[in-house]
Amino acid sequence: MTGKRKESSVGLDLLPDNHGQITSSLEVARQLWANQFLWIEKVKDFSATRLLDLKNESRLDADEAPLAVSDFVRKASIESAVIDADGACEFWVDDGALFSGHSIVVRGSLSDGLVDAEIAG
Template sequence: MNLLEYMRRRNKMTLSEWEDTFEKKEREIIVLRHEGGGGSLRNGFWERDEYFLAYVDCETGELHKEEGRIEFPVIDKEEPPFQFEEETIYKLRVHEKLPEEVPEGALPSKNHFLVVDILEANAVCPELEEMLIEYRKPVVLQDDILGDLTYDKLLKSFEGSIDWLGGKVHLSLSVDKDNKSGITKAKKLLKTMVLEQEKWDADLREFAAGKLTKLACEWAESDEEAAKITEESFAKKISLKLLWVTAGGSFTAYLDDDELFFGHSIAVSGSPKKGLLSADIEG
């Protein structure tokens, strides 16, 4: 079974079939709910997911310092049966997810639990309380060139801003706080771009203009407006607003379109080794 077939099969699951993917035995666990979650539409219901940072098995007392998720069904047009606050410790009655084989490209289920009942909110658990204190502490990268970059736990990226040719540009390092080599590589790329900002700014504008001027003419509201759009005028109108870099050292620069595309961002992507590779409109 390939990934597409696997996803289609999951989406066709009825509520009873989905519940059968969990153990029959009930367990009690204490979870540290942090941030994030989502939902997937199944056959007649939504599968709601809420993420947790760690959990304690109430039977054994063992602390599991691994992220996971608690799940529960939501019937269309009905109120969710449970509400979970962020950064809160909950004692729950649950069924654990059964092991399953998954195709290449899909992540196996780990630390997934079906919620039966909330036994206690703001439960007392010293181990998880200690983890919550650490979790709430801000993680800040300090750099002489880039300034202070603060870690966004939900986005799993370091965020900040920098002076750029008389204006401000937002910086985003899309790298986990524990990925030391990724942080080093992302910072090196950003510092190179900031220190050589005049060159990079001109190159980004010129590349975007070369790739998108024809499209901007097609988007123009009249032939007269289209006639005014040249590569030179295009490059002068747009301006850099965000630099987004990855742990692998690639980047995307997001530029303000000055209404050339009715407010859509212009995204120019590339890497130090391969140079500028693509320019598209987004948003």
């Protein structure tokens, strides 16, 4: 076993528009699905880029060495995606114990790319 984590299943929430329809959010989900491996890589790399300094500067355990981007990416795994009717996406990422079990949330859209990442709950 290589120790490499794989996304085996990812939850999906499609939020309806003002008329209760999910057509728009479903279309975004289809586009994400068509490029799922690229988006998995993007989300994990983006979260590492945004949060690695925080981990290494203030969230290391006493016996833990600073992490490289590859370490961060290897530990993280996407748990779910929430897509709204306007095309905005939230990717909920399991932190792999990087931040004491808190989730990582990465936000963006197909048109704007990924724009924000933070530690949540």
